Amino acid sequence: MKEKHRKTEKKYSGAEKATAFFLVLGLIFVVFNQFQLMSLGSGNGIVPTGVTLAQAAVIPTGTPEIYGGELGISYDGVSTSDPGLADQTIAVMSNLDRTLTLEGDDLERYIDVVSEISCEYCCGAQSIIVRRADVESMNQKIEAAIESGEITEDQAERYRKEAGDSACGCAHSYAMRGLAKYLIIEHGDEFTDEEILGELSKWKTLYFPGQMTAKAAIMEEKGIEFSYAALGSNENRDIEKGATAGSGMVGGC
Numbered sequence: 001m002k003e004k005h006r007k008t009e010k011k012y013s014g015a016e017k018a019t020a021f022f023l024v025l026g027l028i029f030v031v032f033n034q035f036q037l038m039s040l041g042s043g044n045g046i047v048p049t050g051v052t053l054a055q056a057a058v059i060p061t062g063t064p065e066i067y068g069g070e071l072g073i074s075y076d077g078v079s080t081s082d083p084g085l086a087d088q089t090i091a092v093m094s095n096l097d098r099t100l101t102l103e104g105d106d107l108e109r110y111i112d113v114v115s116e117i118s119c120e121y122c123c124g125a126q127s128i129i130v131r132r133a134d135v136e137s138m139n140q141k142i143e144a145a146i147e148s149g150e151i152t153e154d155q156a157e158r159y160r161k162e163a164g165d166s167a168c169g170c171a172h173s174y175a176m177r178g179l180a181k182y183l184i185i186e187h188g189d190e191f192t193d194e195e196i197l198g199e200l201s202k203w204k205t206l207y208f209p210g211q212m213t214a215k216a217a218i219m220e221e222k223g224i225e226f227s228y229a230a231l232g233s234n235e236n237r238d239i240e241k242g243a244t245a246g247s248g249m250v251g252g253c
Contacts, residue, residue, distance in 0.1 A: 096178030201232020
């Protein structure tokens, strides 16, 4: 009888050990998954304060390579948690648009790149600059207005625009235009056109985190390969229409 009891004790002892092993294994698995979730989309492995895990997978963090240190700006500087710092960061890039002038091949490249991005969640313009096609369309309307006597030749001059002129007056657009000018002038050989567009799109994602996160989700559903250029440019504009988007815009229009 005692021998049978000892065998029973050994049986339960082995079962308890197995149970403990699987419990520890499960705990390790849970901790690992939590760590992975916290690492989504974050350069430093920490989800930024005030954003969801879905947003953290899309929203850039840390300091931009090459130009971030030069301009003293960080992706982390634009968030709903510190509106003052967000405005300061946007102002740095906006000032570049006001002070930098492009010409020749640099101007042509600027028009090619920046025509591809808009600030549709703010002003609704087709691009943050006047596109070459826009110039032709506007000139046709101006000439028609002159012929009909609605305006004079002198009055028409105030309505004429050149490709590359600003087409949206919100702070976000100034910032994106300014950054594009800076990258073309200072680092034109280090960034491809798509990479410049990608950088503008990263900042656009920070300005409109809810809308851009919803757009990224729709792109994934439709099997569209993710890149910041594809997310922020006009290539997939309005693809998220009708989807539920998180609220919140960072920086003023």
